Amino acid sequence: MTISRIESDLLREEMYFEELENGLKIFFMPRKGYTKQYAIFATNYGSNDNMFIVPGEDKITQGPEGIAHFL
Numbered sequence: 497m498t499i500s501r502i503e504s505d506l507l508r509e510e511m512y513f514e515e516l517e518n519g520l521k522i523f524f525m526p527r528k529g530y531t532k533q534y535a536i537f538a539t540n541y542g543s544n545d546n547m548f549i550v551p552g553e554d555k556i557t558q559g560p561e562g563i564a565h566f567l
Contacts, residue, residue: 539564 502511512524542564547556 498514500513502513504510509525512526514522514524516522543561546559546561546563548559549555550557
């Protein structure tokens, strides 16, 4: 796994990115002078994605309605 550094000269901020072996993408943005910590979870999943085929399977899996709001 490789951690990439992303820098914005316009915003004068930096961010770090890593993609785990399972495909999970992690972005980390250190903020100097901040005492609180926050985390945000986002996913590429919505109402158009309720039906899909799990890799390695042949049958269609259907997720419950509203799961994107739950996530």
